[in-house]
Amino acid sequence: MSNYKIVYCLLVFVVVFLGCENLLVEPSKDEKVQFVAPAHFPEPTYTFKNNPVTQSGFELGKKLFNDPRLSRDNSVACSNCHIKALAFADPQHDFSVGVDDRIGIRNAPAIQNMAFMKEFFWDGGVPHLDFVPTNAIENPLEMDETLIHVVQKLNGIEEYRVLFRKAFGNIDSINAPLMLHAFSQYMNMLISANSKYDQFYLGKTQLTQNEQKGMALFKQHCETCHSGILFTNQGYANNGLDTMFLDLGRALISEDGRDIGKFKIPSLRNIVLTKPYMHNARFATLEQVLEHYANGVKDSPTLDPRLKNNGKLGISLSKEEQQLIIEFLHTLTDKDFVSNELF
Ligand code: HEC
Numbered sequence: 001m002s003n004y005k006i007v008y009c010l011l012v013f014v015v016v017f018l019g020c021e022n023l024l025v026e027p028s029k030d031e032k033v034q035f036v037a038p039a040h041f042p043e044p045t046y047t048f049k050n051n052p053v054t055q056s057g058f059e060l061g062k063k064l065f066n067d068p069r070l071s072r073d074n075s076v077a078c079s080n081c082h083i084k085a086l087a088f089a090d091p092q093h094d095f096s097v098g099v100d101d102r103i104g105i106r107n108a109p110a111i112q113n114m115a116f117m118k119e120f121f122w123d124g125g126v127p128h129l130d131f132v133p134t135n136a137i138e139n140p141l142e143m144d145e146t147l148i149h150v151v152q153k154l155n156g157i158e159e160y161r162v163l164f165r166k167a168f169g170n171i172d173s174i175n176a177p178l179m180l181h182a183f184s185q186y187m188n189m190l191i192s193a194n195s196k197y198d199q200f201y202l203g204k205t206q207l208t209q210n211e212q213k214g215m216a217l218f219k220q221h222c223e224t225c226h227s228g229i230l231f232t233n234q235g236y237a238n239n240g241l242d243t244m245f246l247d248l249g250r251a252l253i254s255e256d257g258r259d260i261g262k263f264k265i266p267s268l269r270n271i272v273l274t275k276p277y278m279h280n281a282r283f284a285t286l287e288q289v290l291e292h293y294a295n296g297v298k299d300s301p302t303l304d305p306r307l308k309n310n311g312k313l314g315i316s317l318s319k320e321e322q323q324l325i326i327e328f329l330h331t332l333t334d335k336d337f338v339s340n341e342l343f
Pocket residue numbers: 065076077078079080081082096097098099104106107108109110111114119120121122123132133134136137141142143183187
């Protein structure tokens with residue numbers, strides 16, 4: 001909980017600073033990297049007017065993302081828990097592992113298509129992409145640093161002084177809002193929009209018969225939550241993992257009992273790569289996930305009504321149907337995204 005309080009204090013601080021900083025900063029004009037929303041995607045939620053992506057800002061963000069010096073003991077970078085080859089998820093740890101091998105409380109999600117998301121974290125506790133790195137840096141179970149100290153460290157490194165000037169014009173010193181903007185420039189570029197499904201959606205390729213059958217089943221049973229081209233309606237739901245919730249989920253943020261056990265409905269893009277599954281890494285395989293929806297859904301007061309039809313728990317799916325849905329989910333893997341040299 002205290003994390004979120006920190007975030008909200010910083011929110012005020014950052015908003016105040018972002019306002020002034022726009023007047024001071026002229027991004028350099030070396031744009032090879034540009035943010036272009038894919039034509040078949042919705043409008044981005046991120047306000048690029050306040051923080052346009054530039055090549056040097058993007059490269060700075062990438063360097064920060066991969067730099068362990070941002071953690072207390074210089075051992076943990078963002079990229080320790082968000083691994084590019086796996087759509088920036090963490091396959092090795094059920095719960096993420098930070099400095100001093102401290103174990104976190106949730107599974108690290110993928111980072112993709114962030115520019116289109118409204119809220120961040122499994123409980124939606126972070127309302128803006130610019131605030132996400134603060135939470136990771138200051139979380140004692142992740143990087144256990146303070147924002148102020150990170151900025152001090154960066155100001156002491158000549159290379160960063162040069163890179164920040166390149167990205168943000170003639171600034172006196174590095175400050176937190178600029179660092180957070182660089183992070184967002186990098187993360188906003190991490191767009192996954194070229195899976196086989198995208199190709200199919202754009203009429204450039206066909207799906208196999210089984211993939212089509214799986215897609216039809218998916219539309220029938222899953223799409224109400226994992227909706228649209230982003231494969232999430234960006235809402236919160238209790239999908240029946242437990243009867244009692246140690247992690248209250250969305251209720252931690254809303255402080256509303258009706259949200260106990262609800263978590264952000266995750267995108268299913270690149271889902272084959274981003275195991276283990278669910279906020280608490282409950283399942284190691286997609287087979288287990290489908291078995292859960294078919295036969296494992298547990299009842300509780302906040303269970304989503306879509307998973308309780310006429311008193312029967314779960315979604316009625318034969319083993320064969322489960323397998324067809326998994327075949328369809330394989331079409332959401334975007335090899336170009338995970339092998340993109342730029343990222
Ligand atoms: C120790 C592992 C760890 C480190 C280091 C880490 N993260 Fe994360 N990240 C997580 C976990 C776990 C979550 C989910 C947090 C939650 O839901 O409470 C997360 C969530 C996120 C999200 C939100 C994704 C979404 O869909 O909601 C973004 C973006 C992100 N991290 C970026 C970063 C950045 C940038 C850094 C470095 C400044 C970083 N992370 C460092 C583990 C880590």
